[in-house]
Amino acid sequence: xxxxxxxxxxxxxxxxxxxxxxxxxxxxxxxxxxxxxxxxxxxxxxxxxxxxxxxxxxxxxxxxxxxxxxxxxxxxxxxxxxxxxxxxxxxxxxxxxxxxxxxxxxxxxxxxxxxxxxxxxx
Amino acid sequence: xxxxxxxxxxxxxxxxxxxxxxxxxxxxxxxxxxxxxxxxxxxxxxxxxxxxxxxxxxxxxxxxxxxxxxxxxxxxxxxxxxxxxxxxxxxxxxxxxxxxxxxxxxxxxxxxxxxxxxxxxxxxxxxxxxxxxxxxxxxxxxxxxxxxxxxxxxxxxxxxxxxxxxxxxxxxxxxxxxxxxxxxxxxxxxxxxxxxxxxxxxxxxxxxxxxxxxx
Numbered sequence: 001x002x003x004x005x006x007x008x009x010x011x012x013x014x015x016x017x018x019x020x021x022x023x024x025x026x027x028x029x030x031x032x033x034x035x036x037x038x039x040x041x042x043x044x045x046x047x048x049x050x051x052x053x054x055x056x057x058x059x060x061x062x063x064x065x066x067x068x069x070x071x072x073x074x075x076x077x078x079x080x081x082x083x084x085x086x087x088x089x090x091x092x093x094x095x096x097x098x099x100x101x102x103x104x105x106x107x108x109x110x111x112x113x114x115x116x117x118x119x120x121x122x
Numbered sequence: 123x124x125x126x127x128x129x130x131x132x133x134x135x136x137x138x139x140x141x142x143x144x145x146x147x148x149x150x151x152x153x154x155x156x157x158x159x160x161x162x163x164x165x166x167x168x169x170x171x172x173x174x175x176x177x178x179x180x181x182x183x184x185x186x187x188x189x190x191x192x193x194x195x196x197x198x199x200x201x202x203x204x205x206x207x208x209x210x211x212x213x214x215x216x217x218x219x220x221x222x223x224x225x226x227x228x229x230x231x232x233x234x235x236x237x238x239x240x241x242x243x244x245x246x247x248x249x250x251x252x253x254x255x256x257x258x259x260x261x262x263x264x265x266x267x268x269x270x271x272x273x274x275x276x277x278x279x280x281x282x283x284x285x286x287x288x289x290x291x292x293x294x295x296x297x298x299x300x301x302x303x304x305x306x307x308x309x310x311x312x313x314x315x316x317x318x319x320x321x322x323x324x325x326x327x328x329x330x331x332x333x334x335x336x337x
Contacts, residue, residue, distance in 0.1 A: 027150055028157035042169045043176045046150050047183030070153055 005038055007048075011057075012086035013037060014048050015079055018058060024074035049073060057082050125155050125163050128173055135177035138196070139184055147180050250307075257300030264294030 005013075017033045018025055025033075031045045052058040057079035062069040075083070123131075132151065136144045158166050170176055182189045221228070271287025274280075 026153065026157060028154050031154075041171070041175075042154075042166065043171070043179045046147060046176075047179055049150075050146070051183060068153075068156065069149075070157070071149065 005040065008086070009090075010040070010044070010048055011052060012083065012090065014045070014052060015057060015075060015083040015086065018073055019075045019080065019083055021074070024061070024072035026070050026072050030073065052079070055082075123167055125167065128167055128170070129155075131173035132176055135173055136180065139181065143180075143184060151176070253300070254304060257297055257304060260293050260297030260300060264290050264292075264297050266290070267293060 013034055014030065017030055020033075021029075027045065027049065030049070031042055034040065034045065049058065049060075053060055053073075055078070056076055058073045059076050060071050060073050063072050064070075129148065129151065133144070133148060136147060155163060155166065181192075185192050267286050267290025269290075271283045271285070271290050273283070274286060275283025
């Protein structure tokens with residue numbers, strides 16, 4: 001991807017990925033899921049997970065799995081709130097950029113679609 | 123690079139962060155390799171690029187803005203250490219070279235000191251021999267004078283005989299005193315001197331040994 005992914009967007013993507021797994025998910029799977037959406041280096045995810053854990057957006061717990069402990073992550077209440085905030089910000093941001101790209105004449109068609117998407121988030 | 127090498131290098135690179143953070147990070151990557159399976163090991167190592175890069179990503183997050191300053195300070199400290207070591211090696215080489223270059227001087231000095239020591243020993247021995255000879259002369263001459271005095275006083279010259287005998291007794295007494303003094307010197311003074319020398323040598327050697335122990 002030619003567009004860089006900032007820290008906030010990365011946090012939002014990871015939160016979204018983890019929130020989809022109600023039973024929690026683990027490092028390797030999170031990385032694979034995130035890489036399904038954006039192209040990032042594998043070493044980027046650990047600091048993000050640690051940061052989200054420190055901010056109490058994610059909680060970690062160990063589950064025994066084949067004779068070893070596998071660390072699972074799941075989203076917290078704070079994390080859900082934060083993710084909602086990120087989603088709203090993203091809708092706002094992406095709508096503006098889309099409008100700018102598509103120009104005046106197509107804005108009205110697009111507005112309808114994004115309007116309903118915004119409602120769904122709320 | 124194998125997974126084990128990768129993890130070992132990562133552990134070494136993280137030895138300057140708090141141990142709980144290090145353990146968490148190492149656990150994460152151990153789990154990561156386990157979950158990916160052995161068939162993906164090489165691919166993951168390639169995509170992680172290097173333990174240095176992984177360690178940097180962890181530390182950047184831990185130290186935040188201070189990371190660059192921290193790494194810079196660490197590098198500087200390491201360079202200073204290397205410089206210090208180099209200086210130490212250079213100094214040692216210099217000392218050895220100086221010792222070799224100055225060898226005529228210190229060999230001469232040591233030789234000179236040894237000469238002085240041998241000379242002193244010779245002088246002491248000479249003085250000792252002279253003293254023994256003196257004492258022996260006093261004893262012998264004393265005995266002879268007593269003999270002469272005795273014969274003189276028995277055969278007509280009692281006055282001269284008594285004087286000669288008196289001188290003889292005096293010399294004999296001095297000789298006996300000399301023998302006593304020599305006995306004292308040989309019995310007390312020489313053992314004391316030898317003991318002193320032995321102690322001196324021992325303390326010199328022990329100093330050398332202590333220095334060895336410090337290294």
